[in-house]
Amino acid sequence: MNKPERLRATDIAYSSIRQGLIAGRWPAGSHLRETELADEFGISRTPVREALRRLASEQMVEFEPHLGVRVPGWSEQDLAEIFALRVELESFAAGEAARHATPDHVEALRQLARDMEQAAFGGPQPDYVRITEANDRFHRLIVTASGNRRLMSLIGTLIELPLVIRTFARFDTKAMARSVQHHFDLADAIADRNADWAIAVMRAHIHAGRQVMLKKTAGDD
Amino acid sequence: MNKPERLRATDIAYSSIRQGLIAGRWPAGSHLRETELADEFGISRTPVREALRRLASEQMVEFEPHLGVRVPGWSEQDLAEIFALRVELESFAAGEAARHATPDHVEALRQLARDMEQAAFGGPQPDYVRITEANDRFHRLIVTASGNRRLMSLIGTLIELPLVIRTFARFDTKAMARSVQHHFDLADAIADRNADWAIAVMRAHIHAGRQVMLKKTAGDD
DNA sequence: TGGGTCGCCATTGTATACACGATAGTAGCT
DNA sequence: AGCTACTATCGTGTATACAATGGCGACCCA
Incomplete structure (x- = not known):
């Protein structure tokens, strides 16, 4: 059917x-x-x-x-604006997810966090395609779990950009481990129905990603 | 030219x-x-x-x-989602405006607040067209003053909806006075470069608007 | 009489032809 | 030589023709 x-x-x-x-x-x-x-x-x-x-x-x-x-070029201001908005919207999504997520959502989030960890550290070298895939689905699932259908289209225009997508290739081992840890933390916070915790972790998560971007793009391209 | x-x-x-x-x-x-x-x-x-x-x-x-x-119909859930997002995005805009607004912006905001007050209370009865116009420009100006160019397009999809636009016809005198007061407060907060204050007022402002909408649409249409 | 299938029609999806604005290159003028 | 005006050309803007789809009703059959 x-x-x-x-x-x-x-x-x-x-x-x-x-x-x-x-x-x-x-x-x-x-x-x-x-x-x-x-x-x-x-x-x-x-x-x-x-x-x-x-x-x-x-x-x-x-x-x-x-x-x-x-095809637009991405100035440092563009980058700053995009990450500032992601901090607001994705943390809001995380908070709402903590309030509305089902047990299935939580389990799926944990599985995606494990997938990402495996892709990052399970082999001789990181599998960036799988990492990006798992990360992307993780973030989308949080928006879905938030229950706010309009949020998806708003965030969609912010996260599916070239410079956001290819971020992980720029992460060193420490930054990657931190990112994976954040995902597990988010799953825990949402499982605990603790919106405040979820918001805080997500804000930190996006800020951390932003900092990696800003550092690495300084003398890039 | x-x-x-x-x-x-x-x-x-x-x-x-x-x-x-x-x-x-x-x-x-x-x-x-x-x-x-x-x-x-x-x-x-x-x-x-x-x-x-x-x-x-x-x-x-x-x-x-x-x-x-x-043409979509607006469920109560739609309304809740929209106002929840407006609370986040417009308060963020207000905070950023407090950080980046120029004196010209502040003066223009105050003028628009006065315009709105005049349109609401300057005549025998409220001039809803002028009120809506002044309100719309006020909110847009705050986004402009925030300096985040992407914010405009995001918020644009949330505030230019039929049910948001025609809100003022549903305001009673008290709600109208409160709305006007919020605008003056926002101008003050931004003039004072107090982001925290601006954010708080804007959150309150949107929540108040949301409450009026929810009450009045209950047995409406 | 009820259910199911077929076929028509309204409406959208796609292709293509033509109109018009923008740009660049050139020639003519100062 | 430099500037301007003209023109050729490229690419987008709009119109229109045709194809494909989905809804709906009529008809058939049990």
């Missing part, structure tokens, strides 16, 4: 372009031409336009009438 | 539909047909589609593939 989940050309364009943006396929400042993308995906300009506008509304690209879309 | 600000069909469609949504032109659950709207505005479906997708990304309408867009 699973629906075939129709594949619309718009979704193909959206996912592909988005993936390209996250993967850093186009340098900052690049001009994304509708025709080129359409040809590449074997579809027409219409769905490409739709995908680009959607990405623009999520601030994944910059759009200007008659000029098209450009 | 002011640019004529070319009017694109897309913008016409976007503004018109948005205005219609805020004015409550279509009842909740209405199905907005692209062709109808296009005919009404004398343009083609293409820019209408673009406008509708944009409104969908702002959650002003609900979109489902192959079915089109519907």
